[in-house]
Amino acid sequence: MKRRAAIALVLLALAAPAVRAQERHGRPWQELTPEEQWRAWENYQRYQQLPEQRQKNLERRYQQFRDMPPQERQRLRQNYDTYRGLPPRQRQEFIDKYHRWKGRK
Amino acid sequence: MRCQRARKWMTAAVDGELSPRRRRALDGHLAACAACRRELAVTERMLTALEGLPMEAAVSARLEQATLRRVRLAAADEAERAPASRWTRWLPLPAFALATAAVLVLAIGIVRRTGQVPGAPAVRPAPKLDARGVAQAPPSLLRPPRRFAEAPPAEPPAKLAEAPDLFVDMSIIRNLDKLTHFEAIQTTTLDDEPATPDGLEPPSNG
Numbered sequence: 001m002k003r004r005a006a007i008a009l010v011l012l013a014l015a016a017p018a019v020r021a022q023e024r025h026g027r028p029w030q031e032l033t034p035e036e037q038w039r040a041w042e043n044y045q046r047y048q049q050l051p052e053q054r055q056k057n058l059e060r061r062y063q064q065f066r067d068m069p070p071q072e073r074q075r076l077r078q079n080y081d082t083y084r085g086l087p088p089r090q091r092q093e094f095i096d097k098y099h100r101w102k103g104r105k
Numbered sequence: 106m107r108c109q110r111a112r113k114w115m116t117a118a119v120d121g122e123l124s125p126r127r128r129r130a131l132d133g134h135l136a137a138c139a140a141c142r143r144e145l146a147v148t149e150r151m152l153t154a155l156e157g158l159p160m161e162a163a164v165s166a167r168l169e170q171a172t173l174r175r176v177r178l179a180a181a182d183e184a185e186r187a188p189a190s191r192w193t194r195w196l197p198l199p200a201f202a203l204a205t206a207a208v209l210v211l212a213i214g215i216v217r218r219t220g221q222v223p224g225a226p227a228v229r230p231a232p233k234l235d236a237r238g239v240a241q242a243p244p245s246l247l248r249p250p251r252r253f254a255e256a257p258p259a260e261p262p263a264k265l266a267e268a269p270d271l272f273v274d275m276s277i278i279r280n281l282d283k284l285t286h287f288e289a290i291q292t293t294t295l296d297d298e299p300a301t302p303d304g305l306e307p308p309s310n311g
Contacts, residue, residue: 026270029261040272041257044265047272057122061281062271079287080277095149097293098283103128104293 026066106134111141115148120279 032040047055065073086094111134117123118131135142265272277284 026268026273029266029269032269032273036269036273037257040265040269041261043272043275044262047275054116057117057120058275058278059271061278062268062274065274065278065281066270076277076281076284076287079284080280083280083284083287093295094283094290096295098290100295101286101290101293102282105125 106130108134108138108141111135111138112144115141115145118145119149120282122282 029037029040047058050058065076068076083091083094111131114123114127114131118128123131135145260266261269271278283290
């Protein structure tokens with residue numbers, strides 16, 4: 001019994017870094033769908049062209065996003081879908097509202 | 106503030122990344138500098154156009170049907186012409202596969218190169234007029250061509266392999282602030298203060 005518990009503890013200790021890494025960085029590349037791999041690859045190439053400061057900002061925001069509870073992340077995804085679905089005029093209006101809202105904060 | 110610094114801060118301002126103090130300084134500069142106002146308007150339009158880029162190319166039902174019809178015709182043609190010898194009995198199958206692959210590659214190539222689905226009507230939006238009545242460049246001119254057409258590598262670079270979701274969700278991450286406060290932003294009113302001609306906010310010096 002003790003031996004089993006010890007083995008379980010060792011396995012847990014071995015698995016913990018991988019779990020932590022997944023929590024921090026998300027899914028591994030192999031788990032992405034082909035469409036997601038395309039999107040990630042294209043965005044990666046755009047990312048490489050950004051100045052270093054912008055890259056760091058993105059990484060910081062990504063960590064904020066990863067640290068959010070799953071429901072909150074889901075809410076943001078839904079908001080993004082809504083935003084993408086807006087006609088160009090309404091989207092521009094939203095951006096104008098965002099600047100106005102940001103200025104009032 | 107000099108124009109060089111103002112331009113350095115512009116993308117951060119568009120993304121809502123600028124601190125309120127810097128934002129005020131930038132607004133102060135923009136109020137006095139028409140060239141930087143124009144630059145900011147272009148930056149905003151570019152970033153909006155970038156966000157509007159499709160994640161994937163749509164293929165119309167018409168193109169799909171036409172492709173399938175051509176493949177069927179090619180296969181039937183091959184079957185009719187197939188000689189009776191033993192090894193050539195297998196010819197229709199690779200011919201069918203080749204024809205399918207060729208038509209698909211052609212279709213994807215057309216869509217990716219032109220951004221236009223063959224057979225779909227080309228819609229050209231009327232040029233937008235800004236507050237001064239000057240025609241702005243149509244979105245098609247602002248939208249940069251899709252430069253990254255090559256397939257992702259089997260072995261991704263270290264950065265991409267380390268955090269692929271960063272790049273999958275980059276559009277969300279870029280707009281994190283907007284999306285987090287989406288509802289509050291939507292209920293914000295625009296009509297209490299008039300915007301400046303460039304669509305910029307008036308400088309807030311308070």
